[in-house]
């Protein structure tokens with residue numbers, strides 16, 4: 552009996568090519584990890600190559616990795632309740648990098664400890680430079696999937712080995 556082909560075995564161009572590179576990261580204060588693993592799998596399932604920086608990422612490491620990789624998107628996740636403060640601190644540093652001035656940068660998770668403040672947090676985080684905010688409580692994963700479908704195809708497309716495939 553034949554088994555289903557794995558994506559990399561199917562030979563289709565869609566299976567071989569990545570839609571681009573996404574940095575998944577937490578913030579300096581946050582040591583939770585399964586949120587990051589979840590996001591990596593979700594984003595890979597949507598066709599992107601993910602570089603997962605892990606938990607407790609110092610600001611300067613996040614900035615230097617973004618500078619080195621010039622990702623097509625940056626996804627920040629925090630669930631410890633300090634994400635608003637961490638996010639407000641790092642977004643200016645990311646936007647100050649010339650290659651990231653117009654790169655989609657989003658944040659999500661449990662960004663504060665008071666759910667009633669979520670709308671205010673989202674407004675302030677977007678005003679500070681995030682393209683979108685996906686807080687728990689309003690189907691953040693569904694909304695994030697919808698956001699991904701609105702992104703333009705990146706100018707450079709990478710194959711699974713990381714080579715530019717034009």
Ligand code: B12
Nearest residue numbers: 581582583584585586628630631632659660661664685695
């Ligand atoms: C496991 C756990 C820990 C472990 C983490 C171990 C590890 N290696 O990850 C340990 C024990 C270390 C820990 C520590 C702490 N924790 Co803790 N922890 C949890 C727990 C029980 C599960 C988290 C988890 O792994 N979930 C599984 C993953 C897959 O789901 P998730 O994290 O919920 O993420 C989902 C969404 O948030 C969303 N999402 C997340 N990010 C993003 C980003 C985007 C863009 C999108 C679209 C979606 C998205 O998608 C994910 C899947 O649905 C939760 C409670 C709970 N039941 O959720 C508390 C919880 C997150 N912890 C909490 C707290 C307060 C702490 C501590 C501050 C406790 C303390 N006083 O020390 C510390 C913080 C340490 C730190 N420096 O960050 C609180 C946060 C409260 C808040 N935000 O209001 C929670 C909610 C518990 C609670 N109810 O109070 N914790």
